[in-house]
Amino acid sequence: MTVVSEVRDTIALLRAQVADLHAELTRNQLVIWTAGNVSARVPGRELLVIKPSGVSYDELTPESMVVTDFDGRLVEGTRSPSSDTDAHAYVYRHLPEVGGVVHTHSTYACAWAALGRPVPCVLTMMADEFGGEIPIGPFALIGDDSIGRGIVETLRHSRSRAVLMANHGPFTIGRDAREAVKAAVMCEDVCRSVYMAMQLGDPAPIPQDKIDSLFARYQNVYGQPGPAGPGKDV
Numbered sequence: 513m514t515v516v517s518e519v520r521d522t523i524a525l526l527r528a529q530v531a532d533l534h535a536e537l538t539r540n541q542l543v544i545w546t547a548g549n550v551s552a553r554v555p556g557r558e559l560l561v562i563k564p565s566g567v568s569y570d571e572l573t574p575e576s577m578v579v580t581d582f583d584g585r586l587v588e589g590t591r592s593p594s595s596d597t598d599a600h601a602y603v604y605r606h607l608p609e610v611g612g613v614v615h616t617h618s619t620y621a622c623a624w625a626a627l628g629r630p631v632p633c634v635l636t637m638m639a640d641e642f643g644g645e646i647p648i649g650p651f652a653l654i655g656d657d658s659i660g661r662g663i664v665e666t667l668r669h670s671r672s673r674a675v676l677m678a679n680h681g682p683f684t685i686g687r688d689a690r691e692a693v694k695a696a697v698m699c700e701d702v703c704r705s706v707y708m709a710m711q712l713g714d715p716a717p718i719p720q721d722k723i724d725s726l727f728a729r730y731q732n733v734y735g736q737p738g739p740a741g742p743g744k745d746v
């Protein structure tokens with residue numbers, strides 16, 4: 513029995529989830545053409561499910577998703593995996609609590625990434641979701657684990673679920689792929705709002721103790737209690 517056959521049902525479920533979540537990137541206008549990607553860790557295995565590289569979002573179905581190991585080797589599927597596969601795999605290998613990784617080229621987040629400036633925590637929604645500023649990660653070339661290293665070194669000591677890789681764009685993480693997509697949606701929204709505020713004047717930063725209080729409430733109380741626990745919207 514191959515490793516994949518042992519977790520076949522799990523992979524089938526993740527294929528459907530990851531395909532559906534790619535549709536959230538286009539629905540929220542976070543990507544154009546074939547940019548961006550979503551992956552999910554296969555729990556308990558050094559495997560991940562991700563989109564194939566350069567394939568139109570119209571063709572992203574559960575069946576077209578690919579499965580790779582953490583060295584980026586294709587384990588199941590017929591097309592080449594995303595060019596960011598090594599980055600996603602590096603995050604899964606070094607941040608065991610992460611179950612989903614997302615990359616987009618959303619406009620306002622990319623603008624902040626081009627500037628290399630962290631997004632200051634001036635909105636309660638930023639405190640809720642990111643626990644402070646959205647940090648900038650180092651410039652990294654594409655195609656190996658350089659981006660993954662930058663994501664991990666930046667987020668390992670941050671509460672943020674988003675990092676703006678310099679001159680590139682946002683990468684987000686979550687306990688699962690849906691949470692990582694949510695972080696990507698909220699990252700773009702706050703990057704836009706803070707940019708707008710800066711056209712009107714100097715946004716007032718939120719005091720750290722208030723940020724801590726807002727983050728604790730949102731992460732632990734917000735939403736509906738249930739098997740996933742508080743802090744998970746449904």
Ligand SMILES: O=C(CO)[C@@H](O)[C@@H](O)COP(=O)(O)O
Nearest residue numbers: 547548549565566594595654
């Ligand atoms: O920005 C990059 C690579 O980081 C893009 O090429 C990426 O958004 C999309 O690449 P893939 O189609 O997933 O290979």
